[in-house]
Amino acid sequence: MPYIIGLHSAASAFLSAGFATQFTVAVVICLVIVLATSSLQGDGEQAPKSLPGLHFFSIFPFFRQRHDFLKWGFDITGESIFQFQLMSNTVIVVSGASARQAFFYAKGFDLTEGFKILSGAIPMVRGVTSGLQTKRISTIHKRLAAVQKNASLSQLIPVILEDSRRILASYEASGTFDPFDKIYELIFQTTVRSLSSSEISDDAALVARLKTLYDRLDTGTTPATVLIPWFPTPAMIKKLWATKEIYDIIVRAINAREQSGISRNDTLQMLVESGDERLTIVGFIMGLLIAGARATGTTASWVITFLGGHADWRAKAKSEVEALLTAHSDPTAASLSCRLAEIPLEIWESQTPVLDAIIRETLRIAQPHTAMRRNLGPDVYINEKLIPSGSYVVYPFSDVHLDPEIYPDPWRFDPSREASKVDLAYVGWGVGKTTCLGTRLAKVELKLTTALFILGFDHEIVDKTGAAPEALPRPNWNDILLCRPPPGSCYVKYKRTDLAL
Ligand code: HEM
Known part of the structure; x- marks a missing residue:
């Protein structure tokens, strides 16, 4: 990691310069870039309409209030396609059925390149998570497919359940918790288990450290770290350090495995035995953890929140899992998690229409x-x-998923909605050229953790006073990570059932 070391001295000098100098330098650089680039933009006849105002002011809402900003863009331009500048980059926002079709199928549209500049959440380590050659990316995707083959995924079922049991068993017999912390934490553990090594995932303190580091990458993503990633702002340096620490944790695990000569039954073993370069293995774990844990953790947190607010759907899901237990498990087994582990993968995948509709x-x-x-x-x-x-x-997925023409009363949680006949009316796992390559794993994680939770606990949603909220929490699409409702507005109130976890 020579570039990290090279940056060290520059970073130290910059940090010790004091806030006034840092701020002035940052503002001057930004203005120079803005002035240099603003002359480049012009609306030709065929160009999408541009947003009014100074380009510089698009940057902050795009990163901080994305949903409102994009909605405002459509409203103010009165068009279904508009453009704006992010520094020297032209960003075109599209909406509507035909644009959706074109967007997801266009040959020249590249996800990795788009993500690099516009997202910024992924730790950028050249050659590991960024600047990957196509060959390395396709190897990572191939290994991810291997993790999700029937035999491997089946082997993950008992370990995912055991991790979930251990975490849920540490809860008091009753109480309240914030699902966006606790359920996310649970999924982080099961995702680390599924994608890395048993040494890492058996070490609760190390998993907690990894989570802190990944959170730091997410929250450390400021407009500046995305747009001028080379500029050593304090946020960028913090991100760099977190990235380096994650990198070190993973490399240590690989070294320990190779040196021990002990073969274990986990994903790291499969990666090591595949003979891939070390950087590919690190890229697999580092990149997929961030892609997988966030999306699955957000979804799981919301599944538990929605079920806590919709007792009818909670009851339906519970009956579905109870029926599976009756049909596929030994009622004398020691615990609920052991019984759930007896249900075969193909049953989880094909005989859970209620859980599927809820997800x-x-x-x-x-x-x-x-x-x-x-x-x-x-x-x-x-x-x-x-x-x-x-x-x-x-x-923006809101264009289709929150369209009242396609989904009447779009904010209402109603898993019984019929599939729409509109083209590409549902893009939850991607469509066209890019579909989610972790879908099988994510769905299994979601079903197992939800099943254990709703059978092991009774739960409902309360507000900060502990009372039933006047309205159920509504996802906040401006929070691009967790879609989390306003802090303090939503808690899970739970009580253990008499089933041993
Ligand atoms: C509930 C959980 C998840 C959801 C909702 C989800 C959703 C998606 C969506 C919508 C895309 C397409 C993005 C786009 O078109 O811009 C995508 C891509 C992807 N997902 Fe997921 N994902 C989830 C979990 C996971 C997990 C657990 C992994 C890996 C372990 C994963 C790996 C990937 C990869 C590698 C891609 C990029 C595929 C490509 O480049 O062709 N996802 N995901």
Whole structure:
């Protein structure tokens, strides 16, 4: 990691310069870039309409209030496609059925390139999580497919359940918790288990450390760290350090495994035995943990929140799992988690229509994703508007998932909704050229943890006073990580059932 070490001295000098100097330097650099780039933008006839105002002011809302900002853009331009500048980058926002189709199927639209500039959440370690050659990315995807083959995924069922049991058993017999902390923490553990090594996942303190570091990457993502990632702001340095620490934890685990000569039954073993380069293995664990844990953790937190607010759906889900237990497990088994582990993978995947509908509806309302691409060329037209080669294109999932024409009363949680006949009316796991490559794993994690929780506990949603809230919490799409409702507005009140976890 020579570049990290090289930055060390520059970073130290910058940090010790004091806030006034740092601020002045940052502002001057930003203004120079803005002035240099603002002359580049112009609205040709075929170009999408531009947002009014100074380009500089688009940056902050795009990162901090994305949902409101994009909605404002459509409203103020009165168009279904508009553009704005993020420093020197042209970003085109598209919406509507035909644009959706074009966006997800356009040959030259590239996810990795789009994500790099517009997201910023992934730790950028050249050659490990960024700047990967296509070959390395495809190896990582191949290994992810291997983790989800029937035999491997089946082996993960008991360990995911055991991790969940251990964590849930540490809860008091009754109480309240914030689902966006506690359920996310549970899923972080099961995702680390599924994607890394038993040495890491058996060590609760190390998993907690990893979680803190990943949280630091997420919360440390400021407009500046995305747009001028080379500029050593304190936020950028913190991110860099967190990235380095994550990198070190993973490399230590690989070294320990290789040196011990002991073979274990986990994902790291599969990766090591595949003979991949070390950087590919580190890239697999580092990159997929961030892709997997956040999305699955957000979804699981919302599943538990929605079920806590919809007693009818909670009861339906509970009956479904109880029926599976009756049909596929030994009632004399020691615990609920052992009984759930007896239910075969194919049953979890094909005989849980209620859980499937709950997950699908949760993703529709509480996955604030904005798909991001870069047009690597050639120029294309969407609804007769030019998407030049080199520009960035984004498609907010709210365009389709919260469209009242497709989903009447769109904020209402209703897993019994019939599938819409509109083209690409549901994009929860991606469509077209890019679909989620971790879907099987994510769904299994969601079903196992939800099943254990709703049978092991009774629960409902309360507000900060402990009373039933006047209205159920509504996902906040401006929070691009967890879609979390305002802090303090939503807690889970729970009580253990008499089933031993
Ligand atoms: C509930 C959990 C998850 C949801 C809702 C979800 C959703 C998605 C969506 C919508 C996309 C497409 C994004 C786009 O078009 O811009 C995607 C891509 C992807 N997901 Fe997931 N995901 C989840 C969990 C996971 C997990 C657990 C992993 C890995 C272990 C994973 C790995 C990936 C990868 C590698 C891609 C990129 C595929 C490509 O480049 O072609 N996801 N996911």
